[in-house]
Amino acid sequence: MRLISLALMCTLLIGCGSETTTSTEATSAQPEKTYNWKLVTTWPKNFPGLGLAPENFAKDVERMSNGRLKIKVYGAGQMVPALEVFDAVSQGTAEVGHGAAYYWKGKIPAGVFFTAVPFGLNAQEMNAWIHYGGGLELWRELYEPFNLIPFAGGNTGVQMAGWFNREIKSMDDIRGLKMRIPGLGGEVISRAGGIAVNIPGGELYTSMQTGVIDATEWVGPYNDRAFGLHQVAKYYYYPGWHEPGPTLELIINKQAYETLPADLQAIVEVAARAANQDMLDEYTARNNAALVELVENHGVEVKQLPDDVIAELQRLSVEVVEEVAAVNPLSRRIADSLKEFAKQSKSYHAISEEAFYNARQK
Amino acid sequence: MRLISLALMCTLLIGCGSETTTSTEATSAQPEKTYNWKLVTTWPKNFPGLGLAPENFAKDVERMSNGRLKIKVYGAGQMVPALEVFDAVSQGTAEVGHGAAYYWKGKIPAGVFFTAVPFGLNAQEMNAWIHYGGGLELWRELYEPFNLIPFAGGNTGVQMAGWFNREIKSMDDIRGLKMRIPGLGGEVISRAGGIAVNIPGGELYTSMQTGVIDATEWVGPYNDRAFGLHQVAKYYYYPGWHEPGPTLELIINKQAYETLPADLQAIVEVAARAANQDMLDEYTARNNAALVELVENHGVEVKQLPDDVIAELQRLSVEVVEEVAAVNPLSRRIADSLKEFAKQSKSYHAISEEAFYNARQK
Numbered sequence: 001m002r003l004i005s006l007a008l009m010c011t012l013l014i015g016c017g018s019e020t021t022t023s024t025e026a027t028s029a030q031p032e033k034t035y036n037w038k039l040v041t042t043w044p045k046n047f048p049g050l051g052l053a054p055e056n057f058a059k060d061v062e063r064m065s066n067g068r069l070k071i072k073v074y075g076a077g078q079m080v081p082a083l084e085v086f087d088a089v090s091q092g093t094a095e096v097g098h099g100a101a102y103y104w105k106g107k108i109p110a111g112v113f114f115t116a117v118p119f120g121l122n123a124q125e126m127n128a129w130i131h132y133g134g135g136l137e138l139w140r141e142l143y144e145p146f147n148l149i150p151f152a153g154g155n156t157g158v159q160m161a162g163w164f165n166r167e168i169k170s171m172d173d174i175r176g177l178k179m180r181i182p183g184l185g186g187e188v189i190s191r192a193g194g195i196a197v198n199i200p201g202g203e204l205y206t207s208m209q210t211g212v213i214d215a216t217e218w219v220g221p222y223n224d225r226a227f228g229l230h231q232v233a234k235y236y237y238y239p240g241w242h243e244p245g246p247t248l249e250l251i252i253n254k255q256a257y258e259t260l261p262a263d264l265q266a267i268v269e270v271a272a273r274a275a276n277q278d279m280l281d282e283y284t285a286r287n288n289a290a291l292v293e294l295v296e297n298h299g300v301e302v303k304q305l306p307d308d309v310i311a312e313l314q315r316l317s318v319e320v321v322e323e324v325a326a327v328n329p330l331s332r333r334i335a336d337s338l339k340e341f342a343k344q345s346k347s348y349h350a351i352s353e354e355a356f357y358n359a360r361q362k
Numbered sequence: 363m364r365l366i367s368l369a370l371m372c373t374l375l376i377g378c379g380s381e382t383t384t385s386t387e388a389t390s391a392q393p394e395k396t397y398n399w400k401l402v403t404t405w406p407k408n409f410p411g412l413g414l415a416p417e418n419f420a421k422d423v424e425r426m427s428n429g430r431l432k433i434k435v436y437g438a439g440q441m442v443p444a445l446e447v448f449d450a451v452s453q454g455t456a457e458v459g460h461g462a463a464y465y466w467k468g469k470i471p472a473g474v475f476f477t478a479v480p481f482g483l484n485a486q487e488m489n490a491w492i493h494y495g496g497g498l499e500l501w502r503e504l505y506e507p508f509n510l511i512p513f514a515g516g517n518t519g520v521q522m523a524g525w526f527n528r529e530i531k532s533m534d535d536i537r538g539l540k541m542r543i544p545g546l547g548g549e550v551i552s553r554a555g556g557i558a559v560n561i562p563g564g565e566l567y568t569s570m571q572t573g574v575i576d577a578t579e580w581v582g583p584y585n586d587r588a589f590g591l592h593q594v595a596k597y598y599y600y601p602g603w604h605e606p607g608p609t610l611e612l613i614i615n616k617q618a619y620e621t622l623p624a625d626l627q628a629i630v631e632v633a634a635r636a637a638n639q640d641m642l643d644e645y646t647a648r649n650n651a652a653l654v655e656l657v658e659n660h661g662v663e664v665k666q667l668p669d670d671v672i673a674e675l676q677r678l679s680v681e682v683v684e685e686v687a688a689v690n691p692l693s694r695r696i697a698d699s700l701k702e703f704a705k706q707s708k709s710y711h712a713i714s715e716e717a718f719y720n721a722r723q724k
Contacts, residue, residue: 063628064426119722122715124486124519127639128646157486158718220714239717266425267629270636277489277639284490287714288706302713310721344650349719351664352582352649353484355601356520357716359672360481360708 035260037071040089042082042099044202045075048226049219049283053154053248054098057275064267069260071096082200086251090146095256098153101139101249102183109324110331112184113338114139114150116243118317120338123155123245123280124353125345130247133341138334149257151272153250154279157287159240160224161305162217163208163233168305171312180204180216185242187320188313201227208232217242221290222283230294235303241313248279397622399433402451404444404461406564407437410588411581411645415516415610416460419637426629431622433458444562448613452508457618460515463501463611464545471686472693474546475700476501476512478605480679482700485517485607485642486715487707492609495703500696511619513634515612516641519649521602522586523667524579525570525595530667533674542566542578547604549682550675563589570594579604583652584645592656597665603675610641 039058043051058071076082079094086104089097101108102115114135121129129135130152139150162181166173175193179186186196199207199216207213209232216233217240218224230236250272257265294300305313325335401420405413420433438444441456448466451459463473476497483491491497492514501512524543528535537555541548548558561569561578569575571594578595579602580586592598612634619627656662667675687697 060628060632064625064632066623066625122718124642124646128643128650131640131643132647158714160714221710238713239721240714241718241721244718244722261428263426263428266422270422270426270632273639274632274635277635278493280486281490281493284486284707285494285703288490288703288710291710291713292706304713304717305721311723314721314723341647341650344654345646346722348583348650348653351600351653351666352520352522352602354716354719355666356484356603356606357711357719359601359603359667359676360606361673361676 032068033261034067035069035264037069037095037256038079038093039071039073039096039098040079040085040094041073041097042076042085042103045073045078047075049156049223049279049286050154050248051075052282053275053279054096054250056278057098057153057250057271060271060274061267064271065264069264069267086146086148089251089253090148092147092253092255095253097249097251099249099251100246101150105183108142108146109327110142110334112324113331113334114142114247114249116183116185116246117321117338118184118188118242119244119314121245121342121345123157123247125342125349126155126245126247127152127276128345129338129341134337135341138330138337142330142334143251144254147254149252149254151250151252151269152247152276153272154248154276156219156223156243156246156248156283157280158220159217159243159246160220161237161240161242162215163224163229164215164235164237165208165211165233166214167235167303168237168309170306171309174309177215178213180207180213181242183242184317184320184324185217187323188242188316191316191320192313204229205232220283220287221294222286225290225294230298230300234301236294236300237303237305239305239310241305241310241317248276250275394430396429397431397626399431399457399618400441400455401433401435401458401460402441402447402456403435403459404438404447404465407435407440409437411518411585411641411648412516412610413437414644415637415641416458416612418640419460419515419612419633422633422636423629426633427626431626431629448508448510451613451615452510454509454615454617457615459611459613461611461613462608463512467545470504470508471689472504472696474686475693475696476504476609476611478545478547478608479683479700480546480550480604481606481676482683483607483704483707485519485609487704487711488517488607488609489514489638490707491700491703496699497703500692500699504692504696505613506616509616511614511616513612513614513631514609514638515634516610516638518581518585518605518608518610518645519642520582521579521605521608522582523599523602523604524577525586525591526577526597526599527570527573527595528576529597529665530599530671532668533671536671539577540575542569542575543604545604546679546682546686547579549685550604550678553678553682554675566591567594582645582649583656584648587652587656592660592662596663598656598662599665599667601667601672603667603672603679610638612637 080088085097085099088094100115101111104111143150177194180199182198189196325332442450447459447461450456462477464477466473505512539556542561544560551558
């Protein structure tokens with residue numbers, strides 16, 4: 001019976017096919033299922049850099065699938081608030097989310113390891129650890145109980161240390177400093193006697209202007225200039241010790257992903273990889289130009305954190321990382337994997353990327 | 363009539379669907395055209411790193427297109443010799459090629475700008491220039507007369523300066539040095555009084571062993587160890603001033619690309635972008651581990667080129683770049699675009715990536 005019905009179907013398909021290959025209507029009449037997905041983000045809709053990655057991802061998926069997988073992107077608050085993205089995708093309210101793993105540290109402390117570790121890996125190293133150093137497998141294991149499949153979803157490159165209205169000459173100047181700095185960087189500032197707070201990006205300008213905070217980190221010249229932070233701060237400090245290779249994430253609801261046919265799964269996976277690179281390319285190009293403008297047209301004073309401050313922040317960072325590692329065995333395995341990778345990477349990059357930067361004339 | 367047959371087909375499809383969704387035969391009976399492409403490369407088949415990028419690219423394209431675009435990969439010499447890849451794709455003998463633009467410098471001198479400029483951009487910067495700094499548009503303009511569409515097709519990261527059987531204490535030690543070093547790096551060595559030669563990778567071991575050459579650059583620890591170069595050389599020098607961000611290329615025959623429907627074009631484009639990142643990720647991870655092994659298990663002596671040698675090589679590099687820029691107006695525009703991008707990038711990376719490398723403890 002089955003053989004006969006298959007043969008009949010094939011005959012009919014071939015019979016109809018010759019009439020309909022050039023007709024779009026006819027094509028859509030073929031039984032290829034179309035999927036309509038929702039993507040929720042932790043960024044304002046179309047926010048430069050961070051917010052464009054999910055848009056580009058959705059466009060690539062739609063183009064490659066010839067419209068069989070359509071993904072509608074919602075900015076923070078349009079469907080769910082920024083900090084509910086993880087839960088929304090976990091529960092299937094939306095099929096995809098875009099944000100950063102360290103936003104969920106209350107729920108999953110080890111998530112921070114997949115975004116940014118102070119004095120840890122930069123963008124090139126994070127991408128290598130995730131894709132060829134065992135990172136992605138650990139990340140999947142971490143998110144599995146939450147019904148989520150994570151992918152690297154972009155990188156800003158090393159960030160700036162931030163905007164300060166107080167000069168940092170020694171660790172004494174960190175004590176009592178009220179600074180907007182989330183993640184492990186914030187924990188380090190707290191340990192150093194500062195007051196680390198988290199404030200949404202859109203409120204940074206006013207908070208600095210009114211003196212609610214003395215300092216804030218955001219991203220780098222491209223994004224910081226867009227917020228006008230140079231108008232409300234005296235100094236722009238580097239290097240961005242707290243977030244050397246901040247990695248964003250694309251999270252996919254597991255059931256939604258498994259429902260897709262294999263070709264659409266591949267399209268999602270490869271589009272995520274491309275989006276991951278694309279964001280770093282964009283930041284790298286636009287940060288350059290934005291820094292020139294900030295310095296030359298807005299007279300921004302760029303200052304370097306003193307060596308002894310850097311050394312002390314690094315010492316405190318080790319303690320903070322150890323605290324997260326100790327939370328549970330999986331957290332320990334992730335921290336160990338990162339540590340081993342960082343050890344090798346530091347030793348090779350000291351004679352390759354770093355040595356090249358130092359050899360090249362400014 | 364058509365409506366009735368369509369309705370009939372749909373009914374039958376729905377009826378059969380529940381029985382046949384997992385049957386490949388039923389799916390392939392649909393009249394979507396299948397394309398079979400050939401991809402020729404300048405690397406031995408499945409060569410680690412360099413040669414795996416085209417394989418991964420082909421696999422991703424096939425997976426994403428559900429087999430509608432199949433790409434068969436040929437290693438160097440299997441279909442055409444390594445250095446005829448450009449012509450073969452230009453003429454349509456193969457639809458795709460994978461190699462490096464500086465191999466065609468006899469035909470297109472400005473091609474070198476899209477692979478590696480001594481003391482120029484590293485991998486992160488090359489990717490940014492190509493995708494957000496106007497590089498890709500210039501590259502397409504350069505290849506347009508040859509009927510080719512170029513895409514960035516991978517990056518090794520900054521290479522090592524190479525393997526030497528003569529210690530380099532000053533520029534005097536470069537004079538008379540017979541070194542395998544292609545591209546603009548080779549021109550620089552020639553200007554410095556050395557003898558730059560090009561020898562295929564597979565012959566490097568014997569050439570070093572028999573003293574035909576005194577020195578050779580190849581790639582970095584991962585690839586160099588595979589060739590056993592540590593067995594035939596005394597010193598392993600850094601930094602890789604001559605190829606800071608060597609970019610590989612995927613070239614597509616223009617007519618072949620234009621024949622594809624839009625969804626398959628998008629699949630080719632996004633798969634290329636993913637392959638481009640994937641190679642850098644792989645090298646970054648594997649170079650780390652390979653360096654550790656070379657130093658700890660094989661006692662390789664890693665040495666740094668002296669500052670005054672680096673400074674002189676950099677001075678000569680400016681002359682060599684200027685010579686290529688002067689070839690024609692398009693070459694000049696490409697050189698100017700790179701120069702302007704490098705100026706901004708050096709100034710931003712000095713306070714971001716470079717400053718972070720220097721701040722981080724080894």
